[in-house]
Amino acid sequence: MSTAKVPAALGQGKSRRRTSRAARFGLPLAVAALLAFTLFPVYWMVSTALDPKALTRGSDLLPSGLTFDHFDFVFDRGNFGTYLLNSAIVGVSTILAAALLSLFAAIAVARFKFKFRTSVLIMVLVVQMVPLEALVIPLFIQMRDYEMLNSLLGLSIVYIALSLPFAIWTLRGFVAAVPKEVEEAAYIDGASWFRMFWSVLLPLVGPGLVATSIFAFITAWNEFVFAYTFMKGSDKYTAAVGIFQFFGENSTAWGPVMASSTLVTLPVMIFFVIVHRRLGSGLAAGAVKG
């Protein structure tokens, strides 16, 4: 592949031939294995959701037919529309607050030099490592004392905190990437800091803000532990928790479970494919330089 410029040395031709033989059989095989491993669970979920005889499907690769019965059941009997709405409300509240707060914080750490700046960044990073299981006990007690259990607002507040560290780290990269000359030009034109922020910085950081918001939404949408612990009234379930009700003591209705799982999964996948390119910088929190 990269050997084109190198003159063919004695032993090299042989090694290249070996590589190409491995490539002819190995590569397609590896690609097929990768596609099967990554996509099969998704396929199995969707095809079970559409299979009229989901439970007795066994190991048949193709569903026995196509029907939307399980989806109808999930909405009519399972109240899943309410859960999706709850999840959307919590997700949108999380986005709005997290985007605003993290943008301010990101500007502070990317654009200003101040004492304890590095300490703040490290604290944000460390706080991200805290296990949710350690937070859920005291927060449950706290929320109970404030009578915020079973409240979408209480849940949103927790999710804002959970999505902030990652959002700050990601946006910090986007803010730092805006050349400071652009800002200086605004100042020379007589703009105040807030004017510069509104008309110069915000539009340039916009794409990063969208990506960060979507990620905050996904965090809230997917979260299970807090939603499961806090939301005890069945009308306040989020979608991720709502699937649980289709599990029976001895038998599980796999058709509805897979139908509701599909409803929860698909929006996340679409969002993910849209934003993944923009998230590279923040995902590893500085794992790859440049």
Next chain:
Amino acid sequence: MKDTLVSGEPKATIPSARGSRPADGAAEAARRRKKLITLTRPWLLLAPSLVVLAGLLLWPLIQVGKLSLEDYKVKFGGGESTFTGLDHYQDLLSSDLLWKTVLPNTVFFAFACVGLTVALGTAVALLLNRLGPTWKLICSVSILAAWAMPAVTGTYVWIWLFQPQDGMVSQLADSLGLIDAETTNWFTERLPFYVIATINVVHHGFPFVAITVLAGLLTIPKELYEAGEIDGANAWQRFWKITVPTIKPVFLVVTILSTIWDFKVFTQVFLMPGGSGDNPDVYNLGVYSYIEAFAKNDYGAGAAAAVLLTLLLLVITIVYIRTLFRQGEEDL
């Protein structure tokens, strides 16, 4: 990056450049005001985030520490707590369940997941690096699909695949004569339970490693490989002698991050049959803590286990931060 803007600069120079008209005293006062703004603005910008993080992440962490030293009784309109000192820790650290089940489950599961995630992720990154643009795109999208699968729904799909009797894998293994689908339940025993959990976690976790390592691979100069080939190194040798040393920091970071994530796996274990408390054999530290607190209403004991898990993660996090810093302080 050294180009971080010191915000005082433009604002200190620009007004003095154009503002020669006000009297000296006024200019002095204005400059002092500017300086104050420069000092306070970053903190004003940070304040809302810091308040949220302190109130919802740091404060609960202090509370869970305090709770682990108490017996907490649920009362209507607030709880009642009695100080018990280190009793919960003594109970926890002297329990057979912790040493024989919970800790081994947590540690072996985490190491298996990390090892497989990093190995598979690296292999996929190397594969992606060799593909043409079309197949690279197809494979990238399929990886993203695995990555985007929420932990909750992903777990349900894996349970459904391995479900006793009706599950696809059970039926397949039965028709191949490997097991009897009527009598085999993979979820009741520790080893098969965690094998399934491992597949689930690796499926969800390797895309991050693959994409991060691929980004690292792209930074390695081609000349290094050409030189290696001239010296007669085969692909295996080139990987270990060129790729690994050159992007060692990337491997370190993905390994440590995966370790942190895999130690605190909760949802994927909790949602599996028996994982939510029926089967103590399959507890890991997070699930154990949750069940002590919420199923047995022993918040103090749950808090003690949670503190233990947090301390474990703290040690790994410190290693992580030091690795990041060794990569270059200018990154921060």
